[in-house]
Amino acid sequence: MIDILYFAWLRERIGTNREQVETQAATVADLVAELEARSEGHGLAFADKTSLRVALDQELADFAAPLSGVREVAFFPPMTGG
Amino acid sequence: MRLVVQEAAFDLGAEANAFAAAVQGAGAVVTFTGLVRDNGGALDAMEIEHYPGMTERAIGAIMDEALGRWSLVDALVIHRFGVLKGGEPIMMVATAAPHRADAFAAAEYLMDYLKSRAPFWKKEIGAGGEDWVKAKEADEDALKRW
Numbered sequence: 001m002i003d004i005l006y007f008a009w010l011r012e013r014i015g016t017n018r019e020q021v022e023t024q025a026a027t028v029a030d031l032v033a034e035l036e037a038r039s040e041g042h043g044l045a046f047a048d049k050t051s052l053r054v055a056l057d058q059e060l061a062d063f064a065a066p067l068s069g070v071r072e073v074a075f076f077p078p079m080t081g082g
Numbered sequence: 083m084r085l086v087v088q089e090a091a092f093d094l095g096a097e098a099n100a101f102a103a104a105v106q107g108a109g110a111v112v113t114f115t116g117l118v119r120d121n122g123g124a125l126d127a128m129e130i131e132h133y134p135g136m137t138e139r140a141i142g143a144i145m146d147e148a149l150g151r152w153s154l155v156d157a158l159v160i161h162r163f164g165v166l167k168g169g170e171p172i173m174m175v176a177t178a179a180p181h182r183a184d185a186f187a188a189a190e191y192l193m194d195y196l197k198s199r200a201p202f203w204k205k206e207i208g209a210g211g212e213d214w215v216k217a218k219e220a221d222e223d224a225l226k227r228w
Binding site: 005007008009011055058059060074076077078079080081082 | 116131133135136139140161172173193196197198199200201202203204205214215216217222
């Protein structure tokens with residue numbers, strides 16, 4: 001079981017800020033392919049991958065990163081702090 | 083080094099004074115404050131979302147990097163989240179160093195990294211509706227100079 005968190009417009013499109021999924025995905029990209037198929041909202045949220053960022057256990061990562069041992073995956077748009 | 087992520091407003095003058103009063107051996111204090119732009123009255127509010135836990139880790143790592151790169155005596159970051167009105171302070175950084183060059187450079191470094199590497203997302207709410215603020219390419223490019 002892995003915790004998936006969504007922020008900003010990803011959260012709005014998917015309609016939840018957190019869900020738990022059972023997955024055998026080896027990498028972030030594999031996980032995205034599974035999540036995209038979950039609902040129309042998921043498909044919309046993951047449509048433009050160039051505007052997506054991912055964090056694994058609260059550290060920024062890339063889509064090729066492996067998921068083994070990861071507990072929390074967060075997806076969000078580019079950050080706008082400051 | 084002090085890092086605060088909070089919903090409540092902060093008193094810019096009081097924070098700057100307390101920071102400057104506590105530093106020892108500094109000859110320079112630089113502060114920067116970011117305010118909510120009201121876009122000429124078109125903005126009713128700005129909503130700031132963040133990723134509790136990662137926010138503190140990411141800002142802490144950015145501050146550690148700044149403390150390692152420059153000769154700093156101390157550094158402060160305060161960043162708010164929640165619903166803010168036009169003109170309200172969103173965040174501030176303060177740096178203290180023996181000489182001003184280090185204090186200025188470190189403050190700019192902190193700001194450049196907070197913009198693009200601290201997990202905050204801003205939404206502008208106005209008469210015309212709601213819009214997530216888009217990250218600017220210039221902000222990403224700004225990181226390359228460091």
